[in-house]
Amino acid sequence: MGPMPKALKALNVFTSLVFAVALYLVLFYAPREAVMGDVQRVFYFHVAAGWVGALAFLVTAVAGIFVLVRGDHRWDQLALASVEIGVVFTMINIVTGSIWARPVWNTWWTWDPRLVTASVMELIYLAYLMLRQGIEDPDRRARFAAVYGIVGFISVPLTFLSIRIFRTIHPVVVGNNDPTAQGTFDMTPKMKLAFFFSLFTFTFVYITLLWHRLRLQQFKERIEERKLRALTA
Amino acid sequence: MPDRAATQPAEAKRRPLREYLQAIGAVVWKDVQAEFRSRELLSAMLVFSLLVILIFNFALELDVRTRSTIASGVLWVTFAFAGTLGLNRSMAIEKDRGCLDGLLLAPVDRSALYFGKAVGNLIFMALVELIVLPVFSVLYNMNLFHPGLLLVVLLGSVGYVAVGTLLSTMAVHARTRDVLLPILLFPVTIPVLLAAVKASNGFLQALEMTDILPWLNLLIVYDVIFIAVAFMVFDYVVEE
Numbered sequence: 001m002g003p004m005p006k007a008l009k010a011l012n013v014f015t016s017l018v019f020a021v022a023l024y025l026v027l028f029y030a031p032r033e034a035v036m037g038d039v040q041r042v043f044y045f046h047v048a049a050g051w052v053g054a055l056a057f058l059v060t061a062v063a064g065i066f067v068l069v070r071g072d073h074r075w076d077q078l079a080l081a082s083v084e085i086g087v088v089f090t091m092i093n094i095v096t097g098s099i100w101a102r103p104v105w106n107t108w109w110t111w112d113p114r115l116v117t118a119s120v121m122e123l124i125y126l127a128y129l130m131l132r133q134g135i136e137d138p139d140r141r142a143r144f145a146a147v148y149g150i151v152g153f154i155s156v157p158l159t160f161l162s163i164r165i166f167r168t169i170h171p172v173v174v175g176n177n178d179p180t181a182q183g184t185f186d187m188t189p190k191m192k193l194a195f196f197f198s199l200f201t202f203t204f205v206y207i208t209l210l211w212h213r214l215r216l217q218q219f220k221e222r223i224e225e226r227k228l229r230a231l232t233a
Numbered sequence: 234m235p236d237r238a239a240t241q242p243a244e245a246k247r248r249p250l251r252e253y254l255q256a257i258g259a260v261v262w263k264d265v266q267a268e269f270r271s272r273e274l275l276s277a278m279l280v281f282s283l284l285v286i287l288i289f290n291f292a293l294e295l296d297v298r299t300r301s302t303i304a305s306g307v308l309w310v311t312f313a314f315a316g317t318l319g320l321n322r323s324m325a326i327e328k329d330r331g332c333l334d335g336l337l338l339a340p341v342d343r344s345a346l347y348f349g350k351a352v353g354n355l356i357f358m359a360l361v362e363l364i365v366l367p368v369f370s371v372l373y374n375m376n377l378f379h380p381g382l383l384l385v386v387l388l389g390s391v392g393y394v395a396v397g398t399l400l401s402t403m404a405v406h407a408r409t410r411d412v413l414l415p416i417l418l419f420p421v422t423i424p425v426l427l428a429a430v431k432a433s434n435g436f437l438q439a440l441e442m443t444d445i446l447p448w449l450n451l452l453i454v455y456d457v458i459f460i461a462v463a464f465m466v467f468d469y470v471v472e473e
Binding site: 127144150155 | 399400403410413421463
């Protein structure tokens, strides 16, 4: 655990470059949407942030299974790092959606099933972080957090599926659209490129952040160790 | 987990189902008897639910017109709040007096403890609901004793208690336990509560069965999944 590994340095540079390209694609390359105008450009990062949120929580649930089966605390660190990133990106997802909804739906917020399930997901993982804070014994904390990460995650996709029986005004751009959705559009090939490139970029942002967060955790543990050693010496 | 093999003899696996059920029954019986002697859990839950109903009456001005549409929501909020109270208390008793450690020493499968506690909690919740429903019916002059509604109440409580028992076992170990349980429990059980509210509303408004059925199905799906997951992970929660 010394200086930053070469692979991480390379990943930093790569992610920054890709992010710059994604910004260019989203802001300049993708055509202006005819009805909604420039505000539609929010869509690219909005969906990408939502994707990272879901991916992060999936990683947490899988890491949780490994914590329970293997009992290795490194999986617990991965679960924690992933939740923190997921919470931030879900928040970005909700906020960007709100910015888009103001001109298109004429409101910042509406009690649409899709919006509600996204905020419930955010609340579940905020509760996850509070659960961790409340338990001191690291071993027990890892187990409880793993259990909650799994229970929380199984309820998330089901909640998303359950909205299929509701009518929603949230557009589904990829796949079939609900006839009641408002603010939908069809993607042109250029838009598709910007869209998929954003997904790709955000996935790399996630991986980079995750790696940094894990290193931070390891540094923290080393400091704890040294403190203990200094105190006992 | 290597230590589990030591605490559980090998023949435990070959024990017949009857003994498993007996173990569950013993835990349930212990809870019911303790509650019958102290009556602290049920009385607290009952008084609390009546207070919630009264507060809703002021807050929402439940007059004749609005009553029929929001009654199911008020009912379920009451049940959920009273349920949290009961879940917290039922697990805190086990933890504080070291009963949980005693239970864990018993040579039975740990999931039997989970089902025992869950059934006990379900009984308490059902008792409270059985008292709240007629009181609600009288106070608001609407008949809540529809067989469909009772089924929804049962299914909703099962799902709520299934997760609640698991999460309350975790919450009692935390520093902030009384505050923590609702925060952990409510977001996870929102789908159950939502489906229960919608289905109850359907029965109260006498909607077509085709409108209610999707919600009932959703409720059953959640019940099954929550019970299955809690059953699988409970071992890890009580492991020392």
